Amino acid sequence: xxxxxxxxxxxxxxxxxxxxxxxLIARREPPTVVFPAVRYLQAxxxxxxxxxxxxxxxxxxxxxxxxxxxxxxxxxxxxxxRQAGGHGPSALVLVLDNSPSAGQVVNGTSRxxxxxxxxxxxxxxxxxxxxxxxxxxxxxxQRGTAAELSRVVDSLAAxxxxxxxxxxxxxxTQVLGADTRPGGIAVLSDLQATALSPAEVNTPLxxxxxxxxxxxxxxxxxxxxxxxxxxxxxxxxxxxxxxxxGRSAPVTVSLGGRxxxxxxxxxxxxxxIAVPGGASGWWTLRAFVDPDEFRADDERLAAVRVAPIAAxxxxxxxxxxxxxxxVLEANGRARKGPEVTIGSLGPSASIVLPPADPAQLGAVNxxxxxxxxxxxxxxxxxxxxxxDSGPLLGNERVLKRYRLRATKNSPSAGxxxxVGGEPWIVRGADVVMIGSRMDPEWTSLPLSAAFMPFLxxxxxxxxxxxxxxxxxxxxxxxxxxxxxxxxxxxxxxxTIEGGAAFRPPEVGLYYLLGGRxxxxxxxxxxxxxxxxxxxxxxxxxxSLWSGARIVEPGHAAAEAFAQVGxxxxxxxLLWLAFALAVTEVVLASGWRRRS
Amino acid sequence: MSMTTPFQAxxxxxxxxPLEASRxxxxxxxxxxxxxxxxxxxxxxxxxxxxxxxxxxxMYQPGDELRYIDWKLLGRKDRLYVKQFEEETNLRAMIxxxxxxxxxxxxxxxTLLPKLAYVQxxxxxxxxxxxxxxDxTGLIAFDEVVRQVIPSKARTTHWHTLVRALGALEAxxxxxxxxxxRRVVDLLRRRxxxxxxxxxxxxxxxxxxxxxxxxxxxxxxxxLHVMDPFELELHGPAEARFEDPETHQAxxxxxxxxxxxxxxTVHDVVSDxxxxxxxxxxxxxxxxxxxxxxxxLRRMVASPSGLV
Numbered sequence: 001x002x003x004x005x006x007x008x009x010x011x012x013x014x015x016x017x018x019x020x021x022x023x024l025i026a027r028r029e030p031p032t033v034v035f036p037a038v039r040y041l042q043a044x045x046x047x048x049x050x051x052x053x054x055x056x057x058x059x060x061x062x063x064x065x066x067x068x069x070x071x072x073x074x075x076x077x078x079x080x081x082r083q084a085g086g087h088g089p090s091a092l093v094l095v096l097d098n099s100p101s102a103g104q105v106v107n108g109t110s111r112x113x114x115x116x117x118x119x120x121x122x123x124x125x126x127x128x129x130x131x132x133x134x135x136x137x138x139x140x141x142q143r144g145t146a147a148e149l150s151r152v153v154d155s156l157a158a159x160x161x162x163x164x165x166x167x168x169x170x171x172x173t174q175v176l177g178a179d180t181r182p183g184g185i186a187v188l189s190d191l192q193a194t195a196l197s198p199a200e201v202n203t204p205l206x207x208x209x210x211x212x213x214x215x216x217x218x219x220x221x222x223x224x225x226x227x228x229x230x231x232x233x234x235x236x237x238x239x240x241x242x243x244x245x246g247r248s249a250p251v252t253v254s255l256g257g258r259x260x261x262x263x264x265x266x267x268x269x270x271x272x273i274a275v276p277g278g279a280s281g282w283w284t285l286r287a288f289v290d291p292d293e294f295r296a297d298d299e300r301l302a303a304v305r306v307a308p309i310a311a312x313x314x315x316x317x318x319x320x321x322x323x324x325x326x327v328l329e330a331n332g333r334a335r336k337g338p339e340v341t342i343g344s345l346g347p348s349a350s351i352v353l354p355p356a357d358p359a360q361l362g363a364v365n366x367x368x369x370x371x372x373x374x375x376x377x378x379x380x381x382x383x384x385x386x387x388d389s390g391p392l393l394g395n396e397r398v399l400k401r402y403r404l405r406a407t408k409n410s411p412s413a414g415x416x417x418x419v420g421g422e423p424w425i426v427r428g429a430d431v432v433m434i435g436s437r438m439d440p441e442w443t444s445l446p447l448s449a450a451f452m453p454f455l456x457x458x459x460x461x462x463x464x465x466x467x468x469x470x471x472x473x474x475x476x477x478x479x480x481x482x483x484x485x486x487x488x489x490x491x492x493x494x495t496i497e498g499g500a501a502f503r504p505p506e507v508g509l510y511y512l513l514g515g516r517x518x519x520x521x522x523x524x525x526x527x528x529x530x531x532x533x534x535x536x537x538x539x540x541x542x543s544l545w546s547g548a549r550i551v552e553p554g555h556a557a558a559e560a561f562a563q564v565g566x567x568x569x570x571x572x573l574l575w576l577a578f579a580l581a582v583t584e585v586v587l588a589s590g591w592r593r594r595s
Numbered sequence: 596m597s598m599t600t601p602f603q604a605x606x607x608x609x610x611x612x613p614l615e616a617s618r619x620x621x622x623x624x625x626x627x628x629x630x631x632x633x634x635x636x637x638x639x640x641x642x643x644x645x646x647x648x649x650x651x652x653x654m655y656q657p658g659d660e661l662r663y664i665d666w667k668l669l670g671r672k673d674r675l676y677v678k679q680f681e682e683e684t685n686l687r688a689m690i691x692x693x694x695x696x697x698x699x700x701x702x703x704x705x706t707l708l709p710k711l712a713y714v715q716x717x718x719x720x721x722x723x724x725x726x727x728x729x730d731x732t733g734l735i736a737f738d739e740v741v742r743q744v745i746p747s748k749a750r751t752t753h754w755h756t757l758v759r760a761l762g763a764l765e766a767x768x769x770x771x772x773x774x775x776x777r778r779v780v781d782l783l784r785r786r787x788x789x790x791x792x793x794x795x796x797x798x799x800x801x802x803x804x805x806x807x808x809x810x811x812x813x814x815x816x817x818x819l820h821v822m823d824p825f826e827l828e829l830h831g832p833a834e835a836r837f838e839d840p841e842t843h844q845a846x847x848x849x850x851x852x853x854x855x856x857x858x859x860t861v862h863d864v865v866s867d868x869x870x871x872x873x874x875x876x877x878x879x880x881x882x883x884x885x886x887x888x889x890x891x892l893r894r895m896v897a898s899p900s901g902l903v
Contacts, residue, residue, distance in 0.1 A: 030834040030847055036697035036796050037826045038839035040864060041846045044856045052852065 002079045002569065003549045009075040016071065019063035023056075059587060066580040073573035076547075087561040089129035091179040093172035094119055096153065097165065097189030099137045100296040100530040103158035104190065106212040112158050114210055114553065115188045119153045121557035122186055130561070131179050133172070137163040137475070141175050158296065160506040161475030162527040165189055166197030169205065169545060176203050186560045187548075190214065193536040194529040198544045205548045207541055208556040214533040218243035218267060219297025220251065221528035223287040227453070228469065229307035229460055231332065234277035239287045241267045242297070242531035249289050255304060256283045277306045282518065284509055297531045303509045303521035305466060310459040311337020313346055315353075320438050320446035324455050333456045340463045345371060349430040349463040353437050354402045361402075369407060373428030374414070377435075378403040385419040387445075392462070393417050393454055397444040398424065401435035413482050416462065427483075432463050468512055468520030473527040477501040480522075483514040487522065613708050613888060617716065629720045629888045652676040686730040686788055687747045689779050690718050690757075691772075692764065693793030695738040696841045699766030701884070702825020710821050713884040714792050715761045717819070717891055721790060722757045724892065726750075733782060734760055737775035738767025746782055769841050770797040776805035779814075786813040790895075795820050795868060796841070807875050817895060818872055820865065820881040827883070829857040 004010065035041070045052075096119050102112040119134075126132055126146040133141045134149045137159040142152060169185060176183035184204040189195070191209060221242030226235045239251050244267060253273045254260030265271035275285070283306060288299040312334045314325045321343065328334035342351040345367050354377055355364055365376040381403050387396045404423040406413070416432070417425040424435040436442035445451055461467070472478045480487075480502050487494040487502060489510040496502065504510055504524035512520040538550050551559050616629070652665060655675035663677040698711040708716075718734070725732040726749065733747035734757050743760050772793065779789055789809050795802070795818075810816050831837070831850040838845040850857075865881055872879035882891045 030836050031832055032845070033831050033835045033837050034700065034840050035831075035837040036700045036794065036823075036840055037861070038837050038842075038844055038846055039796060040857060040860050041829075041837055041848065041853070042844070043864075044853055044860045045846055045848060048853075048856055 002077050004075040004077050006074070006076050009071060012071045012074075013068070016064050016067045018067065019060050023060055055587065059584060062580050062584045062587065066577055066584065069573050069577040069580060073570050073577065077569040077573065079569055087125075087127070089127070089131075089181045090561050091131040091133075091176050091181040091183035092122075092126070092560060093133040093135055093141065093175050093183070093185045094122060094149070095135045095165070095168045095172055095185060095187045095189070096156065097137065097163050097168075097187070097195070098156050098159050099163035099192075099195065100158055100160055100526050101190055101192045101195070101294065101533055103296050104215060104217070104294040104533055106210075106215060106293070110158075111190050111210060112156070115190075116153050116156060118188050118208055118210075118553045118556045120150050122188075122560040123150045123153070125557050125561055131181055131183075133175050135168055135172055135175075137161040139163075139168070139171065139475070141171065159474070160296070160524075160526060162473055162530055163189075163195060164197055165191075165195050166199040166544065169199040169201060173199070173201065173203055184560070186556065188556070190533070191535040191541065192530070192532065193534050193540065194532045196536045196540065196544050201545045201547050205545055206556070206559055207545070207548050207550045208553055209535075209538070209550050210553060214535060215293035216244045216247075217292055217294045217297070217531060217533050218247060218249045218289055219294065219526075219528075219531035220287045220289060220300035221297075221531055222270075223253075223285065223300040223302045223525070225285055225302040225304050227333065227456055227460075229305040229309075229466070230277045231309055232277045232279070232306060234275050235304075236272045236274050237285065237287070237302070238270045238272050239263075239265055239300075240270045241265050241289065242528050243267050243533075251287055251289050253285065253287045255285050260286070260288075277304075280307050281305070282511065282521065294531075294533060297526050297528075300525050301507065301509055301523060303469070303511075303523055305461075305521075307460070307464070309333055309335055310464060311335050311339035312459050313338055313341040315343030318343060318438065320451075324446075324452060327452055328456060328459075334459055340459045342459065342463075345431065349432075349465075351432045351434065351458055351463050353434050356437065368428075368431065368433070371429055371431055373426075373431045373433065374406060374408045375404050375423075375426045375428050375433050376407055377433075378405040381422075387424060388418045388421065390417055392425070392457065393445075394450055396448060396450065398436055398442070399444075400442045404433060404435050415482065416467070427462065427467065430463070430465070432458065465514075465517055466520055467514070468522075470512075470520065470522040472504060472522060472524055474504050474506050474524050477503050478522055480512060481514075481520065483519055484512045485515055486513040487511065488513060613713055613716070613884060613886070614706060616888065617708060617712065627723065629716070629892070651679050653679060686725075686728070687783055687785060688725045688730050688732045688788040688790065689747055689783055690722060690732065690734050691775055691779060691789060691791045691793075692718050692734065692736045692761070693738075693770060693772065693797070694736045694742060694764045694767055695770035695794075695797075696766050696768050697770065697794055697796045697839075698821075700823065700840060702823045702830075707823060707825075707884050709766075710794050710823055710884055711764065711766055714821055715764060717821075717882075717888055718790075718792055719754075719758045719761050720888055720892060721895075723754050725788075726754045730788070732757065735775050735778055735782075736760070736764050737771065739769035739771045740767075741775050741778055742767060744778060744782070747787070772797050772802040773805050776802070776809060779809060780812060783812075783814060786815075788815045788817070790817045790819060792819040792821060794822060794826075795864075799868070799871075803871055803875075806872070806877055810875050810877055815878075816872075816876075817878040817880070818868070819891075819895070820868060820879065822881060822883050824883050824885050827858070827861055829854045 096115060098112055102115060104111050123146040132146060132149055133143050134152055135141045136156060138161060165187065172185045184206065186206045188208050219242055220239060222240040224238040226237060237253055239253060241249060241251060248264050248266045250262050251265045252260040252262040253275050255275050256278055261273050261275055263271055263273045283304040285302040285304045286299055291298055309332060314321055338348060340349045343353050345352050355361055361377055368376050381401050384399045387393050387398060398419045401419060401424060404426050414427045415423045416427055426433050438446045440447055467483060468481045470478055478501060480496055480500060484496050486496050487510045489508045504522060507524055507526060510522040510524060511518050512522060541548055541550060655664060655677050659677045665676045665678050668676045692714055694711060699709050701707045701709040722732045729749050731747035731749040734743060734745040735741060736743035745757060745760050806816055829850045834849045836845050836847045869879045880894050882894060
């Protein structure tokens with residue numbers, strides 16, 4: 001079978017009719033020349049007319065073939081080279097897309113089932129001399145024999161991990177680079193448009209396009225639980241649906257398995273739903289829509305912590321903190337009490353700010369050391385800087401700050417925010433230390449819109465030991481806080497040493513442990529792009545992966561190894577065009593000599 | 596004061612370009628000039644003097660045959676003279692001129708005479724040469740019919756009659772050489788000379804049959820095949836409809852494609868005429884209209900049985 005790298009060039013094929021067109025145009029009535037020796041011309045033409053006609057038609061044919069050859073060569077043709085009894089030793093990487101979208105049901109069958117069947121057919125065509133790899137959504141190429149990989153394929157289920165097909169093709173190319181056999185890549189995927197990304201393809205690439213149209217789909221793209229912790233009265237959550245735009249669907253939100261609150265939400269438009277709270281503790285918040293042909297995105301999770309609002313002891317005389325106290329109390333996010341002391345070191349959890357009088361710094365530092373925070377205030381750094389963006393705070397300007405010095409812990413332990421790479425907010429024991437006073441002379445934070453949410457998070461979560469509320473998609477690396485010593489989810493437990501990156505293997509809530517305390521939660525939900533089931537067009541595939549050949553599943557088995565041994569027909573066609581051109585010149589000029 | 600050379604005073608019309616010579620003088624004067632020049636050149640020819648009747652002496656010139664040196668005169672005057680002879684004036688000649696439509700054609704009016712104009716001049720010159728040899732000379736002109744008949748006479752003044760007749764010739768339509776040549780048979784009762792001047796774009800079989808008949812009757816026959824240089828090669832636009840002015844038959848072709856084949860065909864036609872004529876003892880000469888008149892006359896003279 002012949003395929004083309006640039007099939008759009010074939011649109012120029014009608015140009016092959018130009019010689020015939022010119023021939024027909026040239027048949028118009030020519031000018032008349034009076035010439036007495038016409039009888040000689042008649043004698044000449046009688047003798048040569050048949051030969052001349054033959055020559056003209058031959059030249060016409062040659063010129064037409066020449067243009068055809070050039071156009072087809074420009075389209076980049078290639079053809080499969082078949083050996084007797086099969087194919088030669090080849091290296092083949094099967095990219096089998098078992099990302100969540102592979103779970104969509106098309107015509108009553110899971111897309112993954114069709115992909116597995118196509119993969120098995122390809123593997124059945126392999127010989128013992130072939131090198132075979134299987135690359136799935138987990139991103140790890142597995143090498144094996146055809147039988148071994150067939151077993152893996154049979155056991156393959158739809159993963160919660162998104163698969164970036166561009167990265168997968170690049171990985172497969174790297175795998176093939178280490179093999180001396182002629183190599184090729186076969187991509188078996190639903191070709192979800194959002195999963196495609198550019199990749200440099202320098203090996204034969206076969207893309208199997210599955211039959212049947214993707215079903216209409218609506219899924220929950222995001223679920224925001226709002227400010228935490230919740231109070232017992234509950235809070236409003238924001239749900240956004242993804243999928244076929246313009247449609248609306250009922251969405252239900254429930255906390256901890258209780259009867260949920262439902263609302264009609266429009267795809268792409270955030271919808272706010274009030275959810276009553278529960279008893280103090282961690283709760284699982286679920287937002288879900290009615291089941292459809294793609295179930296994986298019908299539900300989305302979030303973690304909610306229900307706790308009484310913090311009882312805060314505010315410092316006197318600090319106008320910005322007093323203003324914040326009024327706002328937070330008015331909104332039910334804080335109340336007066338001794339649970340959290342802000343401004344100075346208190347008897348319980350404290351948020352410590354540098355003293356206004358530098359003379360008191362020594363006393364503050366001594367108190368901090370006695371409390372076992374592991375951090376003290378050092379010298380003033382007058383140089384202005386910007387807060388390094390993080391989960392706690394955005395890019396706020398810091399004009400003046402005390403350098404925070406670790407006294408017993410590692411310099412990175414307990415760091416919550418940094419300025420220019422240096423600690424600016426740290427946590428040790430039950431004390432949070434901030435390097436600057438909440439004053440515009442020190443930082444722009446008191447004047448910014450982020451001030452209230454920052455203080456809310458500090459008094460209600462950070463000071464009370466809940467450090468992190470993280471979100472990620474399954475398979476994505478997540479940097480855990482330094483205080484994390486382990487994770488627990490659905491009865492499984494992971495031990496973490498010294499903070500590290502963690503890849504949640506599937507959808508779920510992963511509670512971060514700091515010793516015996518729960519210091520945060522990592523929420524793993526499907527990548528919202530998985531809800532967009534619309535496949536990429538052939539043109540999009542070819543534009544991203546130059547040279548890709550797209551075939552139907554029925555041809556996948558025959559083409560997967562044939563493509564490895566494909567012959568580039570461009571050079572032979574160019575040689576043919578050259579030969580045709582030479583023949584044309586020889587025929588045109590040689591005939592005149594003979595005549 | 597300007598110097599005038601004899602050459603400038605009397606240009607050699609016989610060696611000039613035909614069109615240029617025709618612009619310098621009328622038919623009569625030009626013809627005389629051509630013949631004068633032609634004969635002056637001919638005097639140095641070793642072919643002069645094979646006749647049987649003594650005419651005069653002239654100074655020996657290198658190249659003259661030694662057998663014609665008058666040894667007695669050498670003894671008396673101590674100078675070399677050669678004897679010249681004149682043929683008897685009993686030859687009756689008939690010039691047959693083709694005046695068909697094709698003869699009026701020229702490939703380039705800017706540089707070439709039409710074939711008929713060229714033939715008018717060469718025929719007049721030929722007639723003058725013959726009359727000066729005291730040969731009775733006549734003229735028959737024809738196209739699709741016999742247009743002009745002037746019986747042969749040997750009087751010198753007869754040349755003016757011939758020239759007037761030639762000058763009045765205009766191209767007719769078709770070509771039919773048979774009747775004209777048969778008319779020669781009626782006019783030349785005794786053995787004589789027939790000069791057939793034509794572009795030979797006619798029925799070759801009929802013409803050759805008539806010429807053979809003349810030859811059979813004992814006449815010396817000379818065929819002067821007049822061609823335009825543009826008939827030797829095929830020129831024209833990229834593609835053209837070539838139309839015969841006589842028959843109006845046409846052929847559409849690309850000259851570039853057919854040039855070589857056409858050249859070969861012309862060569863074959865000329866060769867065929869030459870071969871057919873020679874096989875019957877007929878002299879055949881091909882001349883082109885860019886050839887000086889003197890050279891054309893000389894070509895006939897240079898033949899084994901030349902006119903003079």
